[in-house]
Amino acid sequence: MVMDRNRYFLIGMLLILIGIQFRMVESFVLNEQTTRVLAKVTNTKPVASSDMMSSLLMQVYPAPTKRIAPPRWIGLAMIAVGAVVSLHAIAIPRRN
Secondary structure (H helix, E strand, C coil): CCCCHHHHHHHHHHHHHHHHHHHHCCCEECCHHHHHHHHHHCCCCCCCCCCHHHHHHHHHCCCCCCEECCCHHHHHHHHHHHHHHHHHHHHCCCCC
């Protein structure tokens, strides 16, 4: 696959749009399956243990989820990188 100016421009625009999305969102809530996988990968304490209090809480809140709040600078960084890549696409000479 040849990286021509159209693909560079597309990548730049996608980075800009994803960066805008990151700026607009305060936090993400993961579903139960993703929360359990994240707990396994990071070797943290299991989401639901087998003690009495956890079993009572599981009846009230059946789906343990994790909330992730991305830092504000990630959106700005993605917008800046996307702008540079898009401007680079304009500077690349056309192929005939």
